[in-house]
Amino acid sequence: MGYLLFVGGASEASADIVVFKTGRTMSVQAYRVDGDHAQLVLREGGEIAFPLSMVARVEPDEVPYPVPEVAAVVTQVAPQPGVTDETLAARPFADLIATVAADQNVDARLVHAVIETESNYQARARSPKGAQGLMQLMPATARQYGVRNSYDPQANVTAGVRHLKDLLSRFELPLALAAYNAGEGTIRRYGGVPPFPETQNYVSRILKKAGH
Numbered sequence: 001m002g003y004l005l006f007v008g009g010a011s012e013a014s015a016d017i018v019v020f021k022t023g024r025t026m027s028v029q030a031y032r033v034d035g036d037h038a039q040l041v042l043r044e045g046g047e048i049a050f051p052l053s054m055v056a057r058v059e060p061d062e063v064p065y066p067v068p069e070v071a072a073v074v075t076q077v078a079p080q081p082g083v084t085d086e087t088l089a090a091r092p093f094a095d096l097i098a099t100v101a102a103d104q105n106v107d108a109r110l111v112h113a114v115i116e117t118e119s120n121y122q123a124r125a126r127s128p129k130g131a132q133g134l135m136q137l138m139p140a141t142a143r144q145y146g147v148r149n150s151y152d153p154q155a156n157v158t159a160g161v162r163h164l165k166d167l168l169s170r171f172e173l174p175l176a177l178a179a180y181n182a183g184e185g186t187i188r189r190y191g192g193v194p195p196f197p198e199t200q201n202y203v204s205r206i207l208k209k210a211g212h
Contacts, residue, residue, distance in 0.1 A: 015027050015028060015029060015060075016028055016029075016030065016031045016058050016059070016060060017058070017059045017060070018031055018038070018040060018055060018058050018195075019055070019056045019057050019058070019059065020054055020055060020056060020195050021053075021054055021055070021056045022054075022190070022195070026040070026195050026197075028040045028041055029041040031058050033052060036051065036052050036053075037051060037052055038051075038052050038054070038055050051191050051192045053191065054190065054191055054192060054195075088108060088109065088112055091112060091121070092121040093115075093121060093123075093134065093153055093157065096153060096154060096157055097111050097112060097115070097157060100157050100158050100161045101161060104161045104162060104165045105165070106161050106164060106165050106168070107210065109209075109210045109211060110164070110173075110206070110210045111157070111160075111161055111164070112209070112210070113205075113206045113207075113209035113210040114135060114160070114164065114177075114180065114206060115134050115135055115157075115160075116209060117202065117205050117206050117209065118131075118134070118135055118136040119133065119134050119135070119136055121134065122134070123151060123153050123156070124151055132150035132151060132156070133150040133151050133152075133153070133156035133160075134153055134156045134157055134160065135156055135157060135159070135160025135161075135163075135164075136160075137150045137156060137159055137160060137163075141159065141163055142159060144159075144163075145158075145159035145162055145163060146159075147159045163180070164176065164180060167179045167180055167184065170184075171187065173207070174193060174203050174207065175187055175192065175193060177202065177203045177206050177207070178192075178193040178194065178199050178202070178203050181198070181199050181202045181203070182194055182196060182198075182199045
C-alpha cells in the first residue's frame, strides 16, 4: 500500500471507458489486465475485477473527471486499521452476531460489515424492494431459511449468515458479496461481478469495512 500526495490547486484526471460484450459501458479511473481478469479502478474509489472475457474493448474517456483540490496525485492509499474484537464488541447486536458467526464459521467482521452496509443495524429496516431487517432478507430468502419474522434479530441474522455462508461455499468472497446484493443468478449470467455501480460499490464498501 502507499499514500496520498497532497498538492494545491484543482486538477482533472483522464479516464477509460470499458465496453462490455453485453453492450454496457463503464467509465473508470484506470484499467489493467491481471491474468485472466480485468482490474478496474472505480472513479468513486475502490477496485473491482471482472473476467477478461466479459470485456469487448477499452476506449479513452474524452470527458475528464475532476479530482478534489487536495488530492491531485494518488498513488496507493494507506491500509485501513484492522477491525479489532474490542470495536466489534461495542457495536449493536455484537453478542448475537458473534454467536451466529462462530456457529456458522463465518468471519464476524464480515457479518458486521454486511449488516452495517445493509441496514446500519436497524432491526426494523425495510428497503423499497421489500428486503427486511438487519441483513435485509428478501421474502424468498427468508422462506428458504424458514424465517417467519424477518424483523426478529435472531432469526434474521441466523438466516442472513447461513445465506452468506452458502454463497461463500460457491463463490470467492467478492462474488459472494455481489451475489448477496444482486442475486446469484445475476452473477452467473455475467460470469462475475455485474457491471452495476450499485453492486460494485457494495462489494467495495464491505471489503473495506471488513478489513479484507
